[in-house]
Amino acid sequence: MTEKYNMPDVRGHFGPYGGLFVAETLIPPIQELNAAYQQYMNDPEFIAEMDADLQYYVGRPSPLYYAERWSRELGGAQIYLKREDLNHTGSHKINNTVGQALLAKRMGKTRIIAETGAGQHGVATATVAARLGLECVVYMGAVDVARQSLNVYRMKLLGATVVAVESGSKTLKDALNEALRDWVTNVDNTFYIIGTVAGPHPYPAMVRDFQAIIGREAKQQCLAQAGRLPDALVACVGGGSNAIGLFYPFIDDESVKLIGVEAAGDGVETGRHSAPLCAGKPGVLHGNRTYLMSDEDGEVIETHSISAGLDYPGVGPEHAWLKDTGRAQYVNITDTEALEGFHALTRMEGIIPALESAHAMAYTMKLAPTMRKDEIIIINLSGRGDKDMQTMAKREGIEL
Amino acid sequence: MSRLAATFAELEKTGRKALIPFITAGDPSPDFTVPMMHAMVDAGVNVIELGVPFSDPMADGPVIQRASERALAHKMSLRKTLAIAAEFRKTNQTTPVVIMGYLNPIEAMGYEAFADAAKTADIDGVLTVDLPPEEAAECTALLKARGIDPIFLLAPNSTDERIEKMDALGSGYLYYVSLKGVTGAGHLNTADVEQKLHQIKARTNLPVGVGFGVKDAETAKAVSALGDGVVVGSALISKIEANLDNPSQAKNEIIELLTAMRSVMDS
Numbered sequence: 001m002t003e004k005y006n007m008p009d010v011r012g013h014f015g016p017y018g019g020l021f022v023a024e025t026l027i028p029p030i031q032e033l034n035a036a037y038q039q040y041m042n043d044p045e046f047i048a049e050m051d052a053d054l055q056y057y058v059g060r061p062s063p064l065y066y067a068e069r070w071s072r073e074l075g076g077a078q079i080y081l082k083r084e085d086l087n088h089t090g091s092h093k094i095n096n097t098v099g100q101a102l103l104a105k106r107m108g109k110t111r112i113i114a115e116t117g118a119g120q121h122g123v124a125t126a127t128v129a130a131r132l133g134l135e136c137v138v139y140m141g142a143v144d145v146a147r148q149s150l151n152v153y154r155m156k157l158l159g160a161t162v163v164a165v166e167s168g169s170k171t172l173k174d175a176l177n178e179a180l181r182d183w184v185t186n187v188d189n190t191f192y193i194i195g196t197v198a199g200p201h202p203y204p205a206m207v208r209d210f211q212a213i214i215g216r217e218a219k220q221q222c223l224a225q226a227g228r229l230p231d232a233l234v235a236c237v238g239g240g241s242n243a244i245g246l247f248y249p250f251i252d253d254e255s256v257k258l259i260g261v262e263a264a265g266d267g268v269e270t271g272r273h274s275a276p277l278c279a280g281k282p283g284v285l286h287g288n289r290t291y292l293m294s295d296e297d298g299e300v301i302e303t304h305s306i307s308a309g310l311d312y313p314g315v316g317p318e319h320a321w322l323k324d325t326g327r328a329q330y331v332n333i334t335d336t337e338a339l340e341g342f343h344a345l346t347r348m349e350g351i352i353p354a355l356e357s358a359h360a361m362a363y364t365m366k367l368a369p370t371m372r373k374d375e376i377i378i379i380n381l382s383g384r385g386d387k388d389m390q391t392m393a394k395r396e397g398i399e400l
Numbered sequence: 401m402s403r404l405a406a407t408f409a410e411l412e413k414t415g416r417k418a419l420i421p422f423i424t425a426g427d428p429s430p431d432f433t434v435p436m437m438h439a440m441v442d443a444g445v446n447v448i449e450l451g452v453p454f455s456d457p458m459a460d461g462p463v464i465q466r467a468s469e470r471a472l473a474h475k476m477s478l479r480k481t482l483a484i485a486a487e488f489r490k491t492n493q494t495t496p497v498v499i500m501g502y503l504n505p506i507e508a509m510g511y512e513a514f515a516d517a518a519k520t521a522d523i524d525g526v527l528t529v530d531l532p533p534e535e536a537a538e539c540t541a542l543l544k545a546r547g548i549d550p551i552f553l554l555a556p557n558s559t560d561e562r563i564e565k566m567d568a569l570g571s572g573y574l575y576y577v578s579l580k581g582v583t584g585a586g587h588l589n590t591a592d593v594e595q596k597l598h599q600i601k602a603r604t605n606l607p608v609g610v611g612f613g614v615k616d617a618e619t620a621k622a623v624s625a626l627g628d629g630v631v632v633g634s635a636l637i638s639k640i641e642a643n644l645d646n647p648s649q650a651k652n653e654i655i656e657l658l659t660a661m662r663s664v665m666d667s
Binding site: 011022167299 | 454455456457458459460461462465469472477478479502503504505506507508509529530531532534535552553554555556557558559562577580581582585
């Protein structure tokens with residue numbers, strides 16, 4: 001790559017992916033949002049306010065932790081964990097909600113809506129809405145409401161209204177549909193905080209820019225702590241916000257491999273998975289063109305993953321582009337393998353990861369032993385596992 | 401002249417407005433749709449919008465969402481919707497049929513293959529809810545080359561610039577979404593619609609159909625006084641939903657409502 005990476009174009013296209021595929025009523029508010037985003041991302045006062053929030057409210061920078069014991073055990077590359085699990089609210093999601101909520105405030109919006117899968121983005125949104133005194137409605141698939149009830153309770157404590165979505169597959173994609181319907185109905189006073197790098201332009205680029213602090217910090221920390229750039233970055237990919245946040249500042253560093261880990265559910269070959277980059281094809285959903293899991297008639301098919309946060313049939317369009325250009329590679333990890341990753345990190349390092357992040361752990365267990373001891377892997381530990389205690393206990397036949 | 405242009409020209413000559421029903425293809429079952437289309441024509445409708453069921457109908461309210469789900473349960477698809485339209489066309493050469501749906505089924509088929517299939521089915525117009533002019537150039541050109549009208553949506557918050565864009569890119573008619581919201585929502589405000597249509601009409605010579613929020617003969621009458629056509633969807637599909645165990649009753653109630661609308665619109 002001789003030219004500096006510079007995506008998307010002004011219309012939000014990453015090659016054939018991304019774009020603006022929404023009904024007419026949403027065009028004006030999206031244009032308004034895009035104008036505000038372009039303005040404030042170059043406004044020193046806005047950036048200073050956001051940076052202060054990230055430092056004093058979120059707790060950034062998050063540490064880059066050297067997992068020495070686990071590295072020794074795996075016997076290959078040295079493993080570092082980017083500790084997004086230590087952020088306020090327990091995941092990387094708050095990096096983005098802090099930024100978008102400040103934008104909402106600047107734009108004079110009084111009502112915030114969001115979709116959520118695992119509930120991490122919903123909690124992160126409810127949190128910033130509480131802090132800014134904004135009304136907050138979170139849409140969550142009924143299936144996810146049941147399997148992530150702790151986060152539902154957290155959102156309610158924070159003052160948010162949680163709407164259980166009963167349509168379609170009752171998971172994240174249906175929550176997104178319902179949030180879009182709310183937005184189209186309440187466009188005048190409502191700001192839609194999308195939690196991942198998907199949706200119509202400018203969301204994929206905007207959410208990436210808010211999450212890119214992960215990679216900027218990781219690069220600096222790796223240089224300071226290990227004296228060199230890492231050789232590989234590993235992150236789980238549902239919509240792909242934590243992965244793009246880590247990858248983006250490294251895209252022009254050709255020596256650094258970028259590896260996204262999708263959820264294979266019961267196994268990609270079974271059809272019961274959430275791995276559009278590994279096993280889907282390009283299509284259009286939720287405002288952008290990207291790799292998508294749909295049938296031959298173009299109907300979106302139901303996805304499966306033990307982790308609610310990865311249970312989504314699409315993926316951010318920038319990942320689709322990075323896949324096609326070969327800059328990043330995308331692999332997949334089954335539910336069973338993810339559980340091994342979950343236990344390994346917990347027992348070897350005393351850190352309980354979110355089931356989403358456990359997919360990245362599990363792939364690292366395969367990757368690290370194939371690498372030299374002087375090589376470095378950074379894994380994005382995107383969230384902590386507290387929210388998954390019920391799911392884990394149920395899976396392992398334990399009554400809490 | 402396209403069938404849509406001819407239809408609107410003829411209506412204008414007689415000082416009448418278009419009555420445009422929307423039903424979802426294959427709801428409540430695939431064999432319901434073609435006879436329903438013919439019966440609606442007999443009741444005096446001028447254009448038929450045929451909904452293509454989609455798994456994720458983001459711009460639709462609960463009534464049309466459930467219609468999609470019922471149709472998909474019968475494995476209805478874009479291809480089968482086109483087959484229904486072709487079947488209807490065998491015995492009706494005059495009433496325009498507009499396919500209305502979302503982009504992904506068209507992407508899955510491929511733009512060119514879709515345009516060819518739509519031509520073969522003798523479709524008159526295509527309205528793709530999530531394909532705004534920004535992304536529509538390729539698909540629109542393929543349709544126009546085959547004499548099929550691309551229909552675009554306008555909303556209460558559409559600017560002058562966007563109205564002019566739709567006028568340039570669209571043909572057949574423009575579909576004015578009368579309220580901010582999803583299909584079947586709320587109540588439309590006649591004064592607001594009148595003001596917006598005044599703005600739209602100043603910038604296009606295309607006929608303007610008005611939909612979203614048309615519930616009964618009264619609203620149909622009010623809206624028909626303002627635009628060139630009245631689109632009614634959720635109110636019809638509610639009749640299907642209320643009579644799932646008795647489709648012929650659903651059909652009777654739909655015809656009754658459309659007949660009442662036709663009557664007040666012409667009086």
